[in-house]
Structures are given as structure tokens and as C-alpha cells.
Amino acid sequence: MIQLEHVHKRYGTKLAVEDLNLTIAPGELFAFLGPNGAGKTTTIKLLCGLLFPTAGRVMIGGYDMRTQGDLARPLLSYVPDLPYLYEKLTGREFLRFIAEMYGIPDATARERISQVIESFSLEAFVDDLTERYSHGMRQRTVFASALVHNPKVLIVDEPTVGLDPYSVRKLKDELRRLANAGTTVFLSSHSLDVVEELADRVAIINHGKLIGCGTIDELRNKARVDGSLEDLFLTLTLPQPEDQLAPTSEGLRP
Amino acid sequence: MNTTVDQAQLFRRLRWHLLVNTITELRGGSMVRPLTIVLSSLLVWAFVFAVSYSGLRFMIEEAKIPPDEGIVGLIIGLMFFTLGVALTFSTGLILNGSLFSGPETAFLLAQPLTADRVFAYKFQTAVAFSSWAFLLLGGPVLIAYGIVASAPWWFYAMMPFYFLGFLLVPSSIGGVVALLLVNFIPNQRRTFLAVLVLFGLALGAWWIWGLITEGRRAGQPEEAAAAILNRFSFARSLWLPTAWVTKGLQSAGRGHLGDALFQLTLVWSNGLMLYLLVTWMSTFLYRRGYNRCATGGDLRRKHGGVWIDNILLACLCFVHPSTRQLILKDFRTFRRDPQQWGQVLLFTILLLAYFTNLKRLFIRGLEWPFQNWLSFLNLLAVSLLLCTYTGRFIYPLLSLEGRKFWILGLLPLERDRILWGKFGFSTVGGLLVAVPMVLWSDVMLAMPWEAIVLHALAVFAMTTGLSGLSVGLGACMPNFKETDPSKIAVGFGGTVNLVIGLFYLILVLLFVVGPYHGMMTLVATSDQSPTPFFWLIVALGVALGLLTAIIAVVWPLRDGIRSLRRMEF
Incomplete structure (x- = not known):
């Protein structure tokens, strides 16, 4: 469902993403980790078609994001780390706007909107202007809007920031349910406990290069690290002597 | 792409909802601002x-x-x-x-x-x-x-x-x-x-x-x-x-x-x-x-210009250190955004080029009454430039703090200082641009010393007054949701500021230099020397102009400070 082929992305003289190769299957919950400035957000923007690769190809649902972006975008939903809402719309009006944008028929839209309002417990504030929402309320509303059209691919950047424990629990359940139902979830997060609990596979990126990709057990074995995902992450991303770990385009070479 | 979606209609509906909700909000709130x-x-x-x-x-x-x-x-x-x-x-x-x-x-x-x-x-x-x-x-x-x-x-x-x-x-x-x-x-x-x-x-x-x-x-x-x-x-x-x-x-x-x-x-x-x-x-x-x-650019760009900042800090050595740092912050934001100052720079250079050529091109063919009014028109042009500068750049300054306002709000300094810092930044910047321009124009026109002094006084009154108005009104009517300064400047509050600024500009010109230029024309056409009464009227005009400037500084800044003290973030 998601395919990145030898993707490079350059900002001026700085290479933000270098020879990135990923293939993510339908229904997979894929976590994308990396330290600050590693290239996660750039990769996410490449997946959404906001940026184009300097070299290589990004495919969503078999469509090339550069040349067939208009066909690929209806398949995906993107929840950024800083959610955007129109301040002078109510939450319900915003959901309605999104439903119309995806061409959902009226009756279905009403039904779907009611469902997502219930799923993300928006009832108490959904008819208020979004300018009055707290960060958590905004985040939940944007999540709800991302799911209104049943996307084939869901890309989420730092989804748990600003959410209370109850909302985090509901969000995790929802992400798992979506993946089980066939939606490909691409999750970028610094909350390693969430990733450890949810992810089918994990990729770790550092300095623009993929330094590991696989299930958490596979990564542990390759890096010869026992312990939590946090230990594994720190081992892989802390500066290492060159002879211990050599990143390749396929993943980690122990 | 879902071809059944009428995207134009979608945006029309979005605009309609945004308009209706904004009007509903306005009707629910105070009518002072829209009125x-x-x-x-x-x-x-x-x-x-x-x-x-x-x-x-x-x-x-x-x-x-x-x-x-x-x-x-x-x-x-x-x-x-x-x-x-x-x-x-x-x-x-x-x-x-x-x-x-x-x-x-x-x-x-x-x-x-x-x-x-x-x-x-x-x-x-x-x-x-x-x-x-x-x-x-x-x-x-x-x-x-x-x-x-x-x-x-x-x-x-x-x-x-x-x-x-x-x-x-x-x-x-x-x-x-x-x-x-x-x-x-x-x-x-x-x-x-x-x-x-x-x-x-x-x-x-x-x-x-x-x-x-x-x-x-x-x-x-x-x-x-x-x-x-x-x-x-x-x-x-x-x-x-x-x-x-x-x-x-x-x-x-x-x-x-x-x-x-x-x-x-x-x-x-x-x-x-x-x-x-x-x-x-x-x-x-x-x-x-x-x-x-x-x-297109590098991810991390090095920003230079430290020497300019040092010159500014040296010039402001008499100001309280925290106010100085606030002025420096505003100056850095300003100079790193050429889109903002490019237009003013263009007009400034054009005016300077015009003033420079005045003597060579005009003066020999001009009689005193025309020379007198030409210098007034030049002062008017500089005043309009000042009004644009304060309306376009100074008024949005506080609004641009936007959601980052808590940074200033939590600083261990009195909030009044934030406004005084912006006022200082605006006044110093305005005077540095406007005074040399007007003096240059008057020197090129070979104007008498009393006209030069009056023009300098008028520029001083206008710069301080327009700065006070823009900073004060900017604090009274902030728009923290907008991040584009040009939109803040042409928005509701920005327009009110511009209109009040224009009226203020006319008043100062009428009071400070109006009597001089008007009566000099009369004196020249009647071949008489200026009488003591003439100078009394000029002095009264200057006093009135300076009083107007004091009001334009004190009133809006006082209200702005009150509004800033009450502001929650």
C-alpha cells in the first residue's frame, strides 16, 4: 500500500532523507521512529505529497505521488502533529466540510460523522467554534475528521501529544481496530510505549538514513540488545563507532 | 480524484460558514469595534x-x-x-x-x-x-x-x-x-x-x-x-x-x-x-x-547581521536592559523579513533621489511661493511614508506575538515595558529614516533655517504620535490568530489605525507647519516682512501640534497598557 523506492530528499545542500526504501502492506500498523531532525517529518510530507523526492519514488496505493497525486490523495488521511482547524467553524461543520471534500453522500456522511463523534467523545463540544478548543480537543477532532472517509492509508504524526490517558487509550484501540480492518497505519511517534504496544513493524531513521526495519524482536536480535524498545532505540540512535553498526538501504547490518 | 465533488462549491460553502459564524460572533460581542x-x-x-x-x-x-x-x-x-x-x-x-x-x-x-x-x-x-x-x-x-x-x-x-x-x-x-x-x-x-x-x-x-x-x-x-x-x-x-x-x-x-x-x-x-x-x-x-x-534552502541557515544589532544596542545604551532586548527582538524580526521592508525602502530611495535632484532640476526656475509649498509637499510625502511604516510594520507587532505571547507574558518584567519597547523601536526607526529625508529635502531647496527647524519638529511630532497610536491601538485591538502582518495591517484594526493616523498626520501638519507656510506665502505676495504676530501664530501652532503629539502618544499607550495588563494568555 505504501512504497518508497530509493527516496532521497535534499534541502539545499543538506540531505534530509537518503536512499530510503520501505514497503508497507495493507492492514499493517507501521511505526516510524527517529531522533529529532532525523527525517521523519520530511518522510511524512513526502508520503502526503506535500513534498516531492529529489530522487526515487513514493507510491501510495500503486499511484506515484508526484505524477498521480490527485489519484492517491483520496486514499489517505494525514493527522499532523500540530492539527489545523478553521477557527470560525464548529467541529461538526469541519467534519461536514471534510466529508464533502471526499464526496461522501449526505446520508452516509451524517452517519459517519455521528460515528466518529461518538468514537472520539466529541459530543460535549462538537457544536462550539473550534477556536475555543484545547489542544486535546483539537487533536481528537482532527482524528475524527481523518477517519470520516474510511481512508485506506492513515498517516499520523505524534498522535498522543496533548491527549489525556483516557483519550490515548481510545486512540490506541482505534488505531488497532483500523489496522485489523485493513487500513495501513503509518505512525510516527516519540511515545515508545505506544509504539511497542501497537506496532506490527518498526523502522528507525537517523540522519536521514534507515538504520533498522522489522518487528521489534527482529531489531533486538539484529542489534543484539535485550530489553525495551527504549533501550533498543537508544542503542541504535546514539553515536556509534563505525565498525559496530553500518546502515544500509535495506536496514541494519549488525 | 473524486470527480463528483464540486470543489468550487465546497469552498463557497466553507466561506459562507466562516462568514456567518464570524458575524454571529461579532453580534454577540461588543459593537464598539465594528462600529x-x-x-x-x-x-x-x-x-x-x-x-x-x-x-x-x-x-x-x-x-x-x-x-x-x-x-x-x-x-x-x-x-x-x-x-x-x-x-x-x-x-x-x-x-x-x-x-x-x-x-x-x-x-x-x-x-x-x-x-x-x-x-x-x-x-x-x-x-x-x-x-x-x-x-x-x-x-x-x-x-x-x-x-x-x-x-x-x-x-x-x-x-x-x-x-x-x-x-x-x-x-x-x-x-x-x-x-x-x-x-x-x-x-x-x-x-x-x-x-x-x-x-x-x-x-x-x-x-x-x-x-x-x-x-x-x-x-x-x-x-x-x-x-x-x-x-x-x-x-x-x-x-x-x-x-x-x-x-x-x-x-x-x-x-x-x-x-x-x-x-x-x-x-x-x-x-x-x-x-x-x-x-x-x-x-x-x-x-x-x-x-x-x-x-529550496538549507535546513539550518546561518543568520548574520550581528554588527547591526550591536550598533542598535549601543545606540540604546540609555534604555533599560530588558526594554533594549525587546527592541532588539523586534528589530531582528523586521530586518529578516525583506518582504516587509522592501516596499518602504523602494519609496524611501525614490523620494531621496527626487530630493537630491531638486536643486539641480528645479530650484533655478522656482519662485519663493512655489519653493515654499514644494518643501511642504515634500514634508507631506515623508509624513505619508511614516504613516505607512507605522501602519504596516508597527501596528501588527503585538499581534504577531500571537500564540507565543506567553513567552513575553511570563518574562520577569512589567508588561508596560513590552509596549514601551515597541514604541521605542518605532520612534527610533522612524526618526532615523524621516529626519534625514526632510532635512535633505530642505537643504536641497535652500529653505531658511526656521523652516528646517519647524519641519524637523513636525517630523518628531509625527513619528512619536504615529508610533504611540500604532503601538497603543495594536495592543487595544490585537489579532493573535493571524500570522501574516500584511493581513493584520489591512484588517479591521489596521484600517482604524491607518485612518486615525492619517487624521493625526493632517492635524500635525496643519498646526506645526501650516501657519508658517500659509503666512509665508501671504508675506511673499504682499512684499512685507514677517511681523511679531506672524511668529506668535507660528509658535501657537507648534505648541498645539506638540500638544496633539503628546495626546497621540499618551492616550493610546495608556489604553494599550491597560489592555495588555488585562490580557490573558
Whole structure:
């Protein structure tokens, strides 16, 4: 469902993403980790078609994001780390706007909107202007809007920031349910406990290069690290002597 | 792509919801702000109408110049030409800011929307923002023309259509330039701006040179007037849309419906063609441009200019350290945004070039009364520049703190200091630009020392007063949700500030230098020396002007400080 082929992305003289190769299957919950400035957000923007690769190809649902972006975008939903809402719309009006944008028929839209309002417990504030929402309320509303059209691919950047424990629990359940139902979830997060609990596979990126990709057990074995995902992450991303770990385009070479 | 979605209707509905909710919010809140805006707009409208009506009436009824004569058309043509150039720049700059950055743009571009639809939505918003001053100024001039020329009723009915059709032309050109810039020279946009400034400067200098030399070559005043008018005739070139608008409106004024409709069709067909061109270009250049703009430069750019900051800090050594740091912060923000100061720089250089050439080109042929009023007009030009500077850059300063206001709010300093810092930044910056300009103009015109002192006093009063107004009103009517300073400046509060600033400017000029220039003309024409009574009136005027300046500083700043103290974040 998601395919990145030898993707490079350059900002001026700085290479933000270098020879990135990923293939993510339908229904997979894929976590994308990396330290600050590693290239996660750039990769996410490449997946959404906001940026184009300097070299290589990004495919969503078999469509090339550069040349067939208009066909690929209806398949995906993107929840950024800083959610955007129109301040002078109510939450319900915003959901309605999104439903119309995806061409959902009226009756279905009403039904779907009611469902997502219930799923993300928006009832108490959904008819208020979004300018009055707290960060958590905004985040939940944007999540709800991302799911209104049943996307084939869901890309989420730092989804748990600003959410209370109850909302985090509901969000995790929802992400798992979506993946089980066939939606490909691409999750970028610094909350390693969430990733450890949810992810089918994990990729770790550092300095623009993929330094590991696989299930958490596979990564542990390759890096010869026992312990939590946090230990594994720190081992892989802390500066290492060159002879211990050599990143390749396929993943980690122990 | 879901082809069943009518994306244009989707955006229309979005705008409708946003409008209805905004009006509902306004109705629920205090009516003081919207009423102030409406009243201020009406005042500007009435002022422009009165000036235009009396001017046109004098020309048509007193000077017996028929309304369909070239000179009247020239005035309308020049108005549209000037507003059109301003609109091209402002739309281009707003589009440059809003098309390629901002959370809404990223949100829309990640949705299943075609690039041209997103572009059209952003374009229409930019045009609405940059053009309502155009309507506010152009409307009363044309209504005055219609009344004086006894135009038929359908002249007034056609006016909005001429305006709308014409708006498409400069706005689309601004859009084309913005698209081309980010796609082909995303890293050299600053260089391009600098080249544009130099080009504008050269063009302006060449035009002014021609204007003055032609005026001087002519023997009789009538010939000089004809030569000067001829210099302005470019605004009526058949290739310019301004000529079609002018010709069409004059035909409508005369009751020639056929020609008026023909010119209107010409304006609309060209406007729509340019709009189609820019939206067509956006289908393949918009997303590409967004990508180029976002990734064209290095991720981490080193910012220099430390020496300028050090000079500023040294100049402000007498100010409280925390206020000094606040001024430095505002200065850094300002100097790192050439889009903001490029326009003021252009006008400043043009004015300086004009002042420099005054002596060589004008002075030998000028008698004292003209020299006297020319120096007044130069002071007026500098004052308008100051008013633009404070309205465009100083008024939005507090609003731009936006959601980061908590940083300032939590600082261990009195909130009053934040406003005093901005006031200091504005006053020092304004004085550094305006005082040398006015002094230079007066030296070039060989004005007497008392005129130079009065002009310097007027500039001081204007800079402090306009700074006080912009900083104070900016704190009273902040717009923390908007991140684009140009939108804050042309928004509700920004317009109120601009209008009050213009009235203040007129008052200061009337009080501080009005009596001097007026009475010097009388003295010169009656061949008498200035009497002690004359100087008493001048002194009284200065005192009144300075009192007005004190009020303009104290009143808004006091209210602004109160508002800032109450502000929650």
C-alpha cells in the first residue's frame, strides 16, 4: 500500500532523507521512529505529497505521488502533529466540510460523522467554534475528521501529544481496530510505549538514513540488545563507532 | 480524484460558514469595534469624495474643462494605474506569503483537492484582502465624477463591474509573478526583490527627470502644463487596462452605452484570460512551487547581521536592559523579513533621489511661493511614508506575538515595558529614516533655517504620535490568530489605525507647519516682512501640534497598557 523506492530528499545542500526504501502492506500498523531532525517529518510530507523526492519514488496505493497525486490523495488521511482547524467553524461543520471534500453522500456522511463523534467523545463540544478548543480537543477532532472517509492509508504524526490517558487509550484501540480492518497505519511517534504496544513493524531513521526495519524482536536480535524498545532505540540512535553498526538501504547490518 | 465533488462549491460553502459564524460572533460581542471600523471607513470615503467632488467640480464648472477632455481621463487613468500597480505588488506579496507556507496551505494541499482549486481559493482570499482599500478609495472618486459629469444611472450600476473586472488584471499578474518566482528562483527571491527595487528606482528617476526637463523646456505655463500632462499619458496607453477602464467610464458618463459596454467587455475578457492563465499555471506549478519553496534552502541557515544589532544596542545604551532586548527582538524580526521592508525602502530611495535632484532640476526656475509649498509637499510625502511604516510594520507587532505571547507574558518584567519597547523601536526607526529625508529635502531647496527647524519638529511630532497610536491601538485591538502582518495591517484594526493616523498626520501638519507656510506665502505676495504676530501664530501652532503629539502618544499607550495588563494568555 505504501512504497518508497530509493527516496532521497535534499534541502539545499543538506540531505534530509537518503536512499530510503520501505514497503508497507495493507492492514499493517507501521511505526516510524527517529531522533529529532532525523527525517521523519520530511518522510511524512513526502508520503502526503506535500513534498516531492529529489530522487526515487513514493507510491501510495500503486499511484506515484508526484505524477498521480490527485489519484492517491483520496486514499489517505494525514493527522499532523500540530492539527489545523478553521477557527470560525464548529467541529461538526469541519467534519461536514471534510466529508464533502471526499464526496461522501449526505446520508452516509451524517452517519459517519455521528460515528466518529461518538468514537472520539466529541459530543460535549462538537457544536462550539473550534477556536475555543484545547489542544486535546483539537487533536481528537482532527482524528475524527481523518477517519470520516474510511481512508485506506492513515498517516499520523505524534498522535498522543496533548491527549489525556483516557483519550490515548481510545486512540490506541482505534488505531488497532483500523489496522485489523485493513487500513495501513503509518505512525510516527516519540511515545515508545505506544509504539511497542501497537506496532506490527518498526523502522528507525537517523540522519536521514534507515538504520533498522522489522518487528521489534527482529531489531533486538539484529542489534543484539535485550530489553525495551527504549533501550533498543537508544542503542541504535546514539553515536556509534563505525565498525559496530553500518546502515544500509535495506536496514541494519549488525 | 473524486470527480463528483464540486470543489468550487465546497469552498463557497466553507466561506459562507466562516462568514456567518464570524458575524454571529461579532453580534454577540461588543459593537464598539465594528462600529468604529464602519465609521472610520465612512469618514475616509466621505473625505475622498469631498476632495474629488470639489476638484472635479472646479475643473469642469470653473475651469470649463469638459468631463470627456483628456485631463479628466488622465486623472482617472492615473488613479487606476497607481492602484493597479499597488494591487499587483500587494497581491503578489500576500500570495507569496500565503500560497507557500502556513498551516492552512499544508492542510489543503494534503486533501483530495486539485492544485488549481486550492490556488483559486487562496487567490480570491488574497485579492479580497488587498483590494478593499482600492474600492474604498476608487469608489468615491468615480461617484464624484459621475455627479459632476451628470452621468446616467447606469454609469453607477456599471462601476462595480469595471472595478471587479479590473481587479482581475493586476491580481492575476501578481499571482503569475509569485508562481514563477518560487518555481524558478526560490532561493533568489530576495535578490529579485533588490533588483526590482533598483529597476523601480531607475524607472522612477528616468520618469521624474523627463517630467522636470520637459516642464523646464516649455516656455509658457500652458505649454509646461501640456508637456507635464503628456508625461502622464502613459496611463492612457491603449495597451493598458487602465485606458480601457478610463475610456469606458468616460463613455458611460457621457451616456454612450455601446462604447461603455465594449470597454467593459475588453476589461473583463482580458481579466478573465489572465485569471485563467494563472489558474492554469497553478495546475502544474503550485505543488511544485510549494515543494521548491519548502526545500529550496538549507535546513539550518546561518543568520548574520550581528554588527547591526550591536550598533542598535549601543545606540540604546540609555534604555533599560530588558526594554533594549525587546527592541532588539523586534528589530531582528523586521530586518529578516525583506518582504516587509522592501516596499518602504523602494519609496524611501525614490523620494531621496527626487530630493537630491531638486536643486539641480528645479530650484533655478522656482519662485519663493512655489519653493515654499514644494518643501511642504515634500514634508507631506515623508509624513505619508511614516504613516505607512507605522501602519504596516508597527501596528501588527503585538499581534504577531500571537500564540507565543506567553513567552513575553511570563518574562520577569512589567508588561508596560513590552509596549514601551515597541514604541521605542518605532520612534527610533522612524526618526532615523524621516529626519534625514526632510532635512535633505530642505537643504536641497535652500529653505531658511526656521523652516528646517519647524519641519524637523513636525517630523518628531509625527513619528512619536504615529508610533504611540500604532503601538497603543495594536495592543487595544490585537489579532493573535493571524500570522501574516500584511493581513493584520489591512484588517479591521489596521484600517482604524491607518485612518486615525492619517487624521493625526493632517492635524500635525496643519498646526506645526501650516501657519508658517500659509503666512509665508501671504508675506511673499504682499512684499512685507514677517511681523511679531506672524511668529506668535507660528509658535501657537507648534505648541498645539506638540500638544496633539503628546495626546497621540499618551492616550493610546495608556489604553494599550491597560489592555495588555488585562490580557490573558
